[in-house]
Structure formats: C-alpha cells, structure tokens
Amino acid sequence: MCACYSGGMFVKITTSGGRRYIQLVESFRDENGRVKKRTVATLGRLDQLQGELHTVIQGLQKVSGIEPSVSDGPLSLSFESARAVGDLWALTELWQELGFDRLRQVFRRTRFKLDIEALLRIMVFNRLCDPESKLGVLRWLEGVSFPKLPLEAIDHQHLLRAMDALIEHREAVDDAVSGLLRPLLDQDLAVVFYDMTTIRAEGLSQHADDVRQFGMAKEGIVARQFMLGVVQTADGIPLYHEVFDGNTAEVTTLKPTIEKIVQRFPIKRVIAIADRGLLSTDNLTELQSITLPSGQPLEFILAVPGRRYADFVELLTPFQSDCCEPAMVEITGEVQWQGLRLIVAHNPETARDKGAQRDRTIADLERKAVEWSGKLDEQDAGKRSRGRKLSDGGARARFYHEVKEAHLAHIIKVDLKSELFSYSIDESALTHARLMDGKLLLATNTPELKPEQAIKRYKSLADIERGFRVLKSEIEIGPVYHRLPDRIRAHAQICFLALILYRVMRQRLHASQSGLSPERALSLLKRIQHHRATLPSSQTIEGLSSITDEQARILTAMGIAKPTKNEQLTLL
Structure with missing residues (x-):
C-alpha cells in the first residue's frame, strides 16, 4: 500500500x-x-x-x-456588573396587562418633549423595588436592566418635569386610571372603605397653598404633615386618593371624596365604612345630610371611639348581662341611639383576656407603690437602705409615668397635688372598663344589614389600614421632602399607582396560595439578573441568569410569562 x-x-x-x-x-x-x-x-x-x-x-x-x-x-473576558431584571420584568408585564402604558396617550400634548409615561413607570416601580428619593432613583437605575423602556438616558430634571406633567394632567390621569380599574371591580360595587392617614413632611419653608400644615399625627404628636385619604373596595383594590392640608378635619373630606367616586364608577349605592375618627355628634349630623347624585342618602358604618363608650353605659348594661352566659360565645345585638342603629359585638374570650391583663398590670403597679411607700416610711423612721434616697415627689412622678405608660390613668388616680405619695383606684372607672372589654360598638344607618353582616363589613376595614402600612413601609411614601404643593401631590399619585400594582400582586399571590407577600415575591424575582460580557474582539455576549423553580412558580402565580434572553432591555 x-x-x-x-x-x-x-x-x-x-x-x-x-x-x-x-x-x-x-x-x-x-x-x-x-x-x-x-x-x-x-x-x-x-x-x-x-x-x-x-x-x-x-x-x-x-x-x-x-x-x-x-x-x-x-x-x-470583561464582565460588567450584574443588573437586576426579574422584578422589573414582572412589574412591566403587569403594568402593560392592566393597560397603564396607555397613559402615554394622556401625555401626548404635554409641553415637555419627554416620554412622561416611561418616566412615571420608572418612579412607580422604584417605590415597589427600592424606594428612593428622586435623586436616589438615578442611583437605583445604575443597578437594574429595564425591560421595554423607550429611553436612552434620564436625569433628575427629567423626573421632576414628569411629576409636573402628572399634576398638569391630574384629571385626565384619574379618569384614565378609573377606566383601567373598572375591569378589576365587581359589577355590583356597593361598599367602599374610606380612611385617612397623616404623612410626615420635612422642611421649614412656606409656600402659597402649602398642604404641609402642623397637625396631630397618628403617633399622637404635633408635626408638619399633609393628610392622605384613600378609598378602596372590599377586595382591597384602591379606587381613589386625595391629598388634604395637614390640619383638615376628616369629616369634611368624606362628602367630596364619595361624590368623585360615584362620578367615576358605576355605583348605585354607597355604604361608607370608616374608622373611629369620624364619629362625633357634629360629624353624625353632617354625615346624615349627605345625599348622593342619585338622590339616595349616604349609608355608613362607623365605629364608636373608646373615649365615647362612657356615653353608652346605660344602653349596654342590659346587654352585658346577656353576654355572661356560660357558653362564652361571641354575641351580637343592637339598640337604638339618636335615630341610628347601635350594633354591639361582645367577645367573651377577648373580654376575659383583656380584663386579666389589666388586673395583672394594676397588681404590678400596686406592688411597686407598696414597695416605694414602705421605703419612704423607713426613711422617715431613720432607717438607712442601699441605693439612692427616695422622695415623695420622685415616687409620685415615677408612679404617674408608669400609670400613663400602661394607659390606666383613668382608673389609677395619682394625687399630684399632695405633698405625700398617694394614689387611689377609681372603682367606677374600673367597672366601666370591664363592661367595655371585648366589645365593638358600631353606629350605622343601614336599614337591612344584620348585626353580624355589619360587623363583618367593618372588620374588613382593617385591610385598608394594611394598605396605609404598605404605603408607609414598603412604598415609603413619607417623610416627604418636596416643598411645592404640586410636587407633593405628584409624589402621592406615584405612590398610589404603586399601591394599585401591589394590591393586584397581593390578590393574585393569595389566590394561588403561594404564601408570599408582594415584597417577598419581588425580592426573589430580583435575583433574575442580566449579565453582559465583552470578548477580546469587542464582541458582546448578553444573557439572563437561570430561573429557579421558585421564581417560575411566582411568575405563574402572577400570570406572567418568563423573561427570555431575547427581550429588549434598557441600561440607563
């Protein structure tokens, strides 16, 4: 071969x-x-x-x-820093599914040559992913890849101009958002929940029509603030919000807010459910005078504040005897009061636990009082003891402080005028407190709701209070550092849109029984990252990190498709 x-x-x-x-x-x-x-x-x-x-x-x-x-x-290879994309991908898909990208049409004739909808989307998503100041948004953008964003670069002034445009088109934005929300609502929308909260505001400057006013904050202190009213459905979907001056009385805000809701949504009947801040004799008179555009009176369910319980002792005493049955089950009933139905719910187990806790606290305070009195007597007798010498004034001040901390000053009366340390127990106040233990009092003008139904409706109000906690914690609406009233209103609008997305995510995650909160779901999705490397030939290779089974389940629960490496991503 x-x-x-x-x-x-x-x-x-x-x-x-x-x-x-x-x-x-x-x-x-x-x-x-x-x-x-x-x-x-x-x-x-x-x-x-x-x-x-x-x-x-x-x-x-x-x-x-x-x-x-x-x-x-x-x-x-030359690797760039990885950028988070999974959370923004989910929010972008949800934003478009709900139709919020159609807000672009609202801003077509704005005086600013900017994509206001895209800038608005950035600020809303930032409140949900990593809430920052408007300057902080720019820092946040350095570490994320934004899906389907028609922008190349932005600066601080772009964000402020977008906020100005948002307020200039406030009515059109509200109308558009109302239209986008209607498919999410029940056809028979009868019950809305209304509540207000205070939002802290910083700065000492003064401006015309300034909404930052000094008022009593929810924490019980006087602070510079503005007030935010929010209306939502029984399912937890936010419908409307309004910014009020920080010293505005809550009852004066209810009628105009309800009227705007009725104009925007097909509501034939409104049962407004609000917290204890709206109940006073004057407020009730004003509430009963509110008539809806349909001619129907405004119906309401309001909780009686604890400070007013003393007004109902005679009405509740017969009911108390009925509540002490051996069965110890929750009992409901009603009596008439000032032309309204006064609905009473009594939970014996709660009453027993609260009463036992109060008795233990009173006993602990009395032991301290006996100990301090004994020490004072020994000092008067000339007996020396270890530690600092105790005075009657010092014992009185310390004891009064602890009584106040325990919220028992209406029962344990400390004699602040006496030269000697002394106190007494107000037995009638203690009896009254025991009478009110475990009770919920509701005033309503609804004619046909059974007591159990009214109580169930009112307890759903806790959901809107959770919404306020979301605004203040996860979304971090305050403290607000903007000075101009319109910028404050724009900031509130951005946070309100973020709350809508949060609530929709929460609804879907709950329906899928995922057991995850929206913030936890977004934090897990944030681990889906965008990677980019450059070869020596200057060729660029891009890709996404692998999607785990847990991340895939979250996307499925929210009805969102998985992102792919072919998706258009913007690096700002």
Whole structure:
C-alpha cells in the first residue's frame, strides 16, 4: 500500500537571537517526492503576542470563513456588573396587562418633549423595588436592566418635569386610571372603605397653598404633615386618593371624596365604612345630610371611639348581662341611639383576656407603690437602705409615668397635688372598663344589614389600614421632602399607582396560595439578573441568569410569562 502525503500548514515556534518567534509554515513535496518545509509568514515575537493570540486566531478563522467559537482556546473576558431584571420584568408585564402604558396617550400634548409615561413607570416601580428619593432613583437605575423602556438616558430634571406633567394632567390621569380599574371591580360595587392617614413632611419653608400644615399625627404628636385619604373596595383594590392640608378635619373630606367616586364608577349605592375618627355628634349630623347624585342618602358604618363608650353605659348594661352566659360565645345585638342603629359585638374570650391583663398590670403597679411607700416610711423612721434616697415627689412622678405608660390613668388616680405619695383606684372607672372589654360598638344607618353582616363589613376595614402600612413601609411614601404643593401631590399619585400594582400582586399571590407577600415575591424575582460580557474582539455576549423553580412558580402565580434572553432591555 502507498501512503500519500498532500502537504499542509502549521504553526511553528523558532528561536533567533535569543528571542522566540511564531511562524506559519507550509509542508510540501518537491518534484522528487521529498518532504520540504518553507516559512510562509512570521507572525511576530511570542512574548509580544501573548495577549493577542486569540485575536489572531479569530482573525484567521474569519478570513478562512470559519465561524469563531467561544470554546477555541482561553478567553480574556470583561464582565460588567450584574443588573437586576426579574422584578422589573414582572412589574412591566403587569403594568402593560392592566393597560397603564396607555397613559402615554394622556401625555401626548404635554409641553415637555419627554416620554412622561416611561418616566412615571420608572418612579412607580422604584417605590415597589427600592424606594428612593428622586435623586436616589438615578442611583437605583445604575443597578437594574429595564425591560421595554423607550429611553436612552434620564436625569433628575427629567423626573421632576414628569411629576409636573402628572399634576398638569391630574384629571385626565384619574379618569384614565378609573377606566383601567373598572375591569378589576365587581359589577355590583356597593361598599367602599374610606380612611385617612397623616404623612410626615420635612422642611421649614412656606409656600402659597402649602398642604404641609402642623397637625396631630397618628403617633399622637404635633408635626408638619399633609393628610392622605384613600378609598378602596372590599377586595382591597384602591379606587381613589386625595391629598388634604395637614390640619383638615376628616369629616369634611368624606362628602367630596364619595361624590368623585360615584362620578367615576358605576355605583348605585354607597355604604361608607370608616374608622373611629369620624364619629362625633357634629360629624353624625353632617354625615346624615349627605345625599348622593342619585338622590339616595349616604349609608355608613362607623365605629364608636373608646373615649365615647362612657356615653353608652346605660344602653349596654342590659346587654352585658346577656353576654355572661356560660357558653362564652361571641354575641351580637343592637339598640337604638339618636335615630341610628347601635350594633354591639361582645367577645367573651377577648373580654376575659383583656380584663386579666389589666388586673395583672394594676397588681404590678400596686406592688411597686407598696414597695416605694414602705421605703419612704423607713426613711422617715431613720432607717438607712442601699441605693439612692427616695422622695415623695420622685415616687409620685415615677408612679404617674408608669400609670400613663400602661394607659390606666383613668382608673389609677395619682394625687399630684399632695405633698405625700398617694394614689387611689377609681372603682367606677374600673367597672366601666370591664363592661367595655371585648366589645365593638358600631353606629350605622343601614336599614337591612344584620348585626353580624355589619360587623363583618367593618372588620374588613382593617385591610385598608394594611394598605396605609404598605404605603408607609414598603412604598415609603413619607417623610416627604418636596416643598411645592404640586410636587407633593405628584409624589402621592406615584405612590398610589404603586399601591394599585401591589394590591393586584397581593390578590393574585393569595389566590394561588403561594404564601408570599408582594415584597417577598419581588425580592426573589430580583435575583433574575442580566449579565453582559465583552470578548477580546469587542464582541458582546448578553444573557439572563437561570430561573429557579421558585421564581417560575411566582411568575405563574402572577400570570406572567418568563423573561427570555431575547427581550429588549434598557441600561440607563
């Protein structure tokens, strides 16, 4: 058999003058059939080509028509910092599914040559993912990849201009959002929940029509603030919000707010359910005078504040005797009061626990009082003891402080005028407190709701209070550092839109029994990251991190498809 040789090209390293060179060598046969070699080209010195060999190889592959492969030899890659994308992907899909991207049409004729909807989307998503100041939004954008965002670069002024445009088109935005919310609502929308909260505001400057006013905050202190009223459905979907001056009385805000809700949504009947802040004799008179555009009176369910319970002792005493049955089950009933139904719910177990806790606290305070009185008597008798000397004034001040901390000053009366340390127990106040333990009092003008139904309706109000906690914690609506009233209103609007997305996510996660809160779901999705690397040839490789089973379940629960590496991502 004959072995045939066809020749070929190969790379050879040669040494000359103490240096090593890379040469491209051809092997061939001469006319006599003998194998010969000749140097086709010297590629350069080996020590100078160490970092460029792969580029040379890729160049030769390109010339020869061979597709370069990332596995051909070692690569010197340049990696950029990973950017979070999973949480923004989910929010973007939800934003578009709900139709909020259609807000772009509202801002078509704005005086600013900016994509207001895209800038608004950035600020809303930031409240849910990593709430920051408007300057902080720019820092946040450096670490995320934004899906489907038609922007190349933004600055602080762009965000402020977007806020200005939001307020200039406030009515149109509210109408558009109302239209987008209608598909999420029950056809028979009869019950709305209304509540207000105070939002802290910083700064000492004064402006015309300033909404930042000094008022009593929910924490019980006087602070500069504005008030935020929110209306939501029984299912927890926010319908409307309004910003009021920080010293506004709650009852004056109810009628105009309800009227706006009725104008925007197909509501034939409204049962307003609000917290204890709206109940006073004057407020009740004003509430009963409210008539809806349909001509129907406003119906309401209001809780009686604890400070008013003393007004109902005579009405509740007969009911108390009925509540002490051995069965110890929750009992409901009603009596008439000022032309209204006064619905009473009594939970014996709650009453027993609360009463026992109060008795233990009173006993602990009395033990301290006896101890301090004994020490004072011993000091008066000339007996010395370890520690600092105790005075009547010091004992009185310490005891009064602890009584106040325990919220028992209406029962334990400390004599602040006496020179000697003394106190007494107001037995009638204690009896009254025990009478009110475990009770919920509701005033309502609804004609047909059974007591159990009215109580169930009112207890649903806790959901809107959770919404306020979301606004103040996860969304971090305050403290607010904006000075201008319209900027404050724009900030509240952005937080309100974030609350809508939060509530829709919460609804879907709950329906799927995932057991996750929206903030936990977003934090897990944030781990889906966008990666980008640059090859020595300046070729860019991009991709997404692998999606775990848990992340896939979250996306499925929210009705959102998985992101793919082909999605359009914006790096700002």
